[in-house]
Amino acid sequence: MDDFTPEEVARGRALRRAQLPWALGGRTAGLLYTLALGLTPAGAGLVTAVGALFGGSRTAQLLAGTAALLVTGQVLQLPFSARVRTVRSHYGLVTQGRRGWAVDILRGLALTLVLALPLVYGLYALTERSPHGWWLPAAGLAALLTIALSFLHPLLIEPVFNRFTPLPDGELRSALLGLARRDAIRVRQVLVADASRRTTALNAYVSGFGASRRIVVYDTLLTTAEPREVELVVAHELGHVKHRDVLTGTVLGAVGAAVAVCLLGLLANWQALLSTAGATDAADPRSLPLLAACAALIGAATGPLQCAVSRRIEVRADLHALELTSDPEQFIAMQRRLAVTNVSDVDPPRLLELLFATHPSATRRITAARAWRPPAG
Structure with missing residues (x-):
């Protein structure tokens, strides 16, 4: 440890x-x-x-x-x-x-x-x-x-x-969608969940099937973790889809x-x-x-x-x-x-x-x- x-x-x-x-x-x-x-x-x-x-x-x-x-x-x-x-x-x-x-x-x-x-x-x-x-x-x-x-x-x-809002265009959104493309996984959108109104815990997930599939990231993760760490969390979640x-x-x-x-x-x-x-x-x-x-x-x-x-x-x-x-x-x-x-x-x-x-x-x-x-x- x-x-x-x-x-x-x-x-x-x-x-x-x-x-x-x-x-x-x-x-x-x-x-x-x-x-x-x-x-x-x-x-x-x-x-x-x-x-x-x-x-x-x-x-x-x-x-x-x-x-x-x-x-x-x-x-x-x-x-x-x-x-x-x-x-x-x-x-x-x-x-x-x-x-x-x-x-x-x-x-x-x-x-x-x-x-x-x-x-x-x-x-x-x-x-x-x-x-x-x-x-x-x-x-x-x-x-x-x-x-x-x-x-x-x-x-x-x-x-x-939860309320969900689209992740604004930028390097992180491009990186997350790029991970999905490299995985040959179709992702419709990247959303941010307003988890901070309940908790400080960090998380992300991929939900939906086919055309409804989306990457969801807790707003707490975006404000706490480094962008590369966010990518690693999402890569793990993409593994579930893959x-x-x-x-x-x-x-x-x-x-x-x-x-x-x-x-x-x-x-x-x-x-x-x-x-x-x-x-x-x-x-x-x-x-x-x-x-x-x-x-x-x-x-x-x-x-x-x-x-x-x-x-x-x-x-x-x-x-x-x-x-x-x-x-x-x-x-x-x-x-x-x-x-x-x-x-x-x-x-x-x-x-x-x-x-x-x-x-x-x-x-x-x-x-x-x-x-x-x-x-x-």
């Missing part, structure tokens, strides 16, 4: 130790709450009670029950996320006021409701039509929806949380969504489990908390595997950035700047990295850059 001063290493570790209990506590509390509702009659009672407030029909139970599960889950998470935000504020990583933070939470909740309510209604229309075989068409629809959301995300969802990581991730996500729905179908047809949850069959709106609990368990169980795949993809993107730029020294400088500015733990405990990290640690990425050699010829 000679690339970082003892003070920088200690600062990253202190932030990790301060926020980790609250971050994990929020995850654990959310999972336990979902299981408590889904694996006991309490969830069925909640669906029945809130449905009665809106007339008590099957549709009222479904829609009001879904909204109640989402809203109460969000309320449960608030103390934990607020504490994580406070900790990060002490380290200078938060620039957004409480009002803006609250607005973002409400935006996210509203967006979730807009997506979830029609999905749940459609899902239970299938269960009503075929209480035992609903999961087969639902699996196909889940896969199609995953693909559709991946395409629509940069166009419809990203603008809900290796079709977004497309592959979308396909894998679609397959995963379909498999998850199939597992839900098996669990929802297990009569003992339905009885425990206070529901009669999968078409009963009172089974909604049970499906949510099963989905949460599947997500928690597959989380470490998803992280392992993500770390492997990030290593490949790092290699691509080095091959595209042939500049390991600036790559190392870029990794150092990202780690110091984002107050990262540059060498976290291995168990935490295996369970939760989506990227390799800064020390691993720097070590790999030092070992890199240009391909022969």
Whole structure:
């Protein structure tokens, strides 16, 4: 860890130790709450009670029950996320006021409701039509929806949380577009995201497919990093495009969504489990908390595997950035700047990295850059 001063290493570790209990506590509390509702009659009672407030029909139970599960889950998470935000504020990583933070939470909740309510209604229309075989068409629809959301995300969802402006003409814009041309990647435009109104953290990414593809750079990165370091960050992100990581991730996500729905179908047809949850069959709106609990368990169980795949993809993107730029020294400088500015733990405990990290640690990425050699010829 000679690339970082003892003070920088200690600062990253202190932030990790301060926020980790609250971050994990929020995850654990959310999972336990979902299981408590889904694996006991309490969830069925909640669906029945809130449905009665809106007339008590099957549709009222479904829609009001879904909204109640989402809203109460969000309320449960608030103390934990607020504490994580406070900790990060002490380290200078938060620039957004409480009002803006609250607005973002409400935006996210509203967006979730807009997506979830029609999905749940459609899902239970299938269960009503075929209480035992609903999961087969639902699996196909889940896969199609995953693909559709991946395409629509940069166009419809990203603008809900950020404002984007074109990067002005100049050397940096030309350099970034030049990197894309050398990579034979079609990029429509280079945009700047107004991340500074929320955070001081640095980042960039490439989003969209085909004609909608664009390079997005945080304004914090432009004002903090050297132009060459910005190029290295973007070269890494272009690596994801070059290796079709977004497309592959979308396909894998679609397959995963379909498999998850199939597992839900098996669990929802297990009569003992339905009885425990206070529901009669999968078409009963009172089974909604049970499906949510099963989905949460599947997500928690597959989380470490998803992280392992993500770390492997990030290593490949790092290699691509080095091959595209042939500049390991600036790559190392870029990794150092990202780690110091984002107050990262540059060498976290291995168990935490295996369970939760989506990227390799800064020390691993720097070590790999030092070992890199240009391909022969």
